[in-house]
Amino acid sequence: MMTGCTLSNLLGIRYTSKEKFLEILHNSTQFVEVNQRAIKKVPSLRGRSIINLFLEPSTRTRVSFELAGKRLSADTINISGSESSTKKGETLLDTVKTIAAMAPDAVVIRSSASGAPEFLAERTDNISIINAGDGLNEHPTQALLDCLSIKERLGKLEGLKVAIVGDVYHSRVARSNVMAHRLLGNEVRLVGPETLVPSKLISADLLRPITTDNPGRLTVHSCLEEGLSGVDVVMVLRMQLERQSNFFVPSLEEYSKEYGISEKVISKYCPDAVVLHPGPINRGVEISSELAYGSRSLIARQVELGVAVRMAVLFTLLAGGHEG
Ligand code: CP
DSSP, X not given: OOOOOOOOOBOOGGGOOHHHHHHHHHHHHHHHHHTTSSSOOOOTTTTOEEEEEEOSOOSHHHHHHHHHHHHTTOEEEEEEXXXXXXXXXXOHHHHHHHHHHTOOSEEEEEESSTTHHHHHHTTOOSOEEEEEEETTTBOHHHHHHHHHHHHHHHSOSSSOEEEEESOOTTOHHHHHHHHHHHXXXXXXXXXXXXXXXXXXXXXXXXXXXXXXXXXXXEEXXXXXXXXXXXXXXXXXXXXXXXXXXXXXXXXXXXXXXXXXXXXXHHHHHOTTOEXXXXXXXXXXXXXXXXXXXXXXXXXXXXXXHHHHHHHHHHHHHHSTTOOO
C-alpha cells in the first residue's frame, strides 16, 4: 500500500521532513518489485508529462529519470544543454517559463547553478520542480537512493555511523547525504584534507536540515584512521576535477596515497563497513577497483535502485502517493 504525500517540489533534503523522506523510501520499495517484473511498467502516471532538462552532463541520473517516467507511463521529453535555446543566450528562467507554458506536470532539472531549482520553483506555478543536482548545493535523489541501498544491505537506517570521504567541498552528493543522515539521527564524519573538507562547512551550519531540532552529530577529520574507525558506512566521493579551479591537492597521486580508499584501508579501520560511491568513479584515485567491485561495495546496487527511487519521487509528487 503506497502512502500519501503532499510534496509538490523536491528541491533538497534540507527542506524535507523525516516523515516525507521515509515515505519516499517506503514507496521506492514498491517500485523495486515492479522493476523485477518481465514487463516493468505500471499506469500510475498515464497522461502526465515530464520534462528532463539536463544542462550538465549525466549518465545515471538522466537515464534513470527517463526510465522512471516511462515505467510509470508518463510522457517524457529530454532536453540537454547543447540542444536547448540556452545555447542562444536564453536565460534559465525564460527557458523554464517557456517549458511551463506547454503545461508539463514536472520539470526535472540538473544545472551547474547552485540554487537553480529553488529559484525556478519560486517563479513557476502548477508545475513540480525536481532537483537532479544543482551546482555545489544538493542532489536529493542521490541521497535517497544511497539510503535505500544502505537500508537494503544493513537492514536499518538509524543508529549508524557514516563516514563521507574526499572532495566534500565540491560535492552536492555529500551535502544531501549529510543532511539525510543527520535527519535520521545518524553520526556523520567528513573525512579528507582541510582544502576539500573545510571546517567552516560545519561552523557555518550549512549542513543542517531545517526540519529537525535534533540533527545527528557532524564532525570533520583530516586523519583517515580517526574518521573511519568503527563506522558502518563509508561513502567515497569522486574527485570533482571539473569543478576544481584551484589546486586543492598537491597531486592526484599524493591524494590517492593519503586518502585513497582500498580494501586494505577498510579492513583495517572499519572491517564491517559497506562502501558506496555515487559514480562516476576515478578508478585508482579515490577508490581502488578491487574495492569498487568487491563484495562490500553497493555501487552497482545504487545505480539499480536509482530507477525505483526516481519512480517513487515522481509518483509521490505527481500522484500524491495514491494510485488512480
Ligand atoms: N551520481 C550521479 O549523479 O551520476 P551522473 O552524473 O552520471 O548522473
